[in-house]
Amino acid sequence: MDSKKRKRLEAKGWVTGDAADLFGLTPEEARLIDLKLALRASIKEERKRQGLTQEELAKAMGSSQSRLAKIERGDPSASVDLLLKALMALGMTNKQISKLFT
Amino acid sequence: MDSKKRKRLEAKGWVTGDAADLFGLTPEEARLIDLKLALRASIKEERKRQGLTQEELAKAMGSSQSRLAKIERGDPSASVDLLLKALMALGMTNKQISKLFT
DNA sequence: TGCAATTATGTCCGTTTTGCCATATTCTAT
DNA sequence: ATAGAATATGGCAAAACGGACATAATTGCA
Numbered sequence: 001m002d003s004k005k006r007k008r009l010e011a012k013g014w015v016t017g018d019a020a021d022l023f024g025l026t027p028e029e030a031r032l033i034d035l036k037l038a039l040r041a042s043i044k045e046e047r048k049r050q051g052l053t054q055e056e057l058a059k060a061m062g063s064s065q066s067r068l069a070k071i072e073r074g075d076p077s078a079s080v081d082l083l084l085k086a087l088m089a090l091g092m093t094n095k096q097i098s099k100l101f102t
Numbered sequence: 103m104d105s106k107k108r109k110r111l112e113a114k115g116w117v118t119g120d121a122a123d124l125f126g127l128t129p130e131e132a133r134l135i136d137l138k139l140a141l142r143a144s145i146k147e148e149r150k151r152q153g154l155t156q157e158e159l160a161k162a163m164g165s166s167q168s169r170l171a172k173i174e175r176g177d178p179s180a181s182v183d184l185l186l187k188a189l190m191a192l193g194m195t196n197k198q199i200s201k202l203f204t
Numbered sequence: 205t206g207c208a209a210t211t212a213t214g215t216c217c218g219t220t221t222t223g224c225c226a227t228a229t230t231c232t233a234t
Numbered sequence: 235a236t237a238g239a240a241t242a243t244g245g246c247a248a249a250a251c252g253g254a255c256a257t258a259a260t261t262g263c264a
Contacts (some may be wrong), residue, residue, distance in 0.1 A: 028187050028190040031190055032187065032190070053240065055240080058223095062128065062223090063222075064222085064223055064224055066223085066242080067223065067224085068241095069241055069242050070242085073242070077221055078222090079182070079220090079222090080182040080183045080186065081181050081182045081183070082221080084134060085131075088129070088130040088133055088134070094137070095203075095204050097203055098201070101196045101199055101203070102196050102200050155209085155211085156212095157210080164253090166252085168211090168212080169252060169254085170211095171211055171212050171213080172252095174211090175211090175212070179251060180252090181250085184251085
């Protein structure tokens with residue numbers, strides 16, 4: 001039921017942009033997308049900062065390299081749950097994570 | 103692959119308790135559960151504070167009364183994504199939501 | 205107490221998510 | 235330039251998720 005909207009998003013290439021300028025989204029959906037953008041950016045950033053490979057982090061969070069690559073690349077099929085697992089596996093505290101929301 | 107753990111959780115009745123004392127969970131999984139507990143508590147609380155019925159909030163967030171009942175009751179089949187949608191539909195700001203993480 | 209409104213439970217089933225494998229592409233250092 | 239490491243992409247089967255419906259249980263109030 002979201003797939004139509006998702007298709008539109010992919011067509012628009014939201015993976016690399018900001019969600020605020022897209023149409024056809026409820027405010028909640030737009031906010032959720034923005035949030036995901038922030039989370040995945042932090043994942044990539046923090047992983048590199050720690051000098052980890054995708055494979056290492058993937059194992060630490062119980063996922064796979066290819067999945068993590070997709071996350072960092074902005075594949076829309078990535079739940080907030082999964083993004084949070086990644087951040088937690090990176091050792092981020094709840095406090096640090098909460099900052100990504102604001 | 104998570105289902106075994108989930109079954110264990112349900113058997114343990116984590117819906118009403120705190121996740122910290124459960125076994126068989128990675129720290130990340132435990133943290134995620136605690137987080138969900140906090141989010142759903144806020145949903146219930148804020149909904150009532152606004153004097154909304156489950157049906158009204160459900161409609162506002164594009165879901166159904168039964169699904170929302172499950173969310174508030176702590177049904178494990180509720181993603182963070184959905185919980186966030188509920189909070190957003192309740193008009194909570196990112197700042198307010200972020201506080202629920204700490 | 206009885207009735208209406210609200211909330212809870214169970215189930216179904218289409219959709220989405222996800223781990224995983226194979227493979228391609230890009231990056232790094234020599 | 236080339237090998238080896240790291241990352242990206244495509245696809246698939248299995249699992250998780252979510253809206254919807256029916257119905258039960260609970261709550262609130264006259």
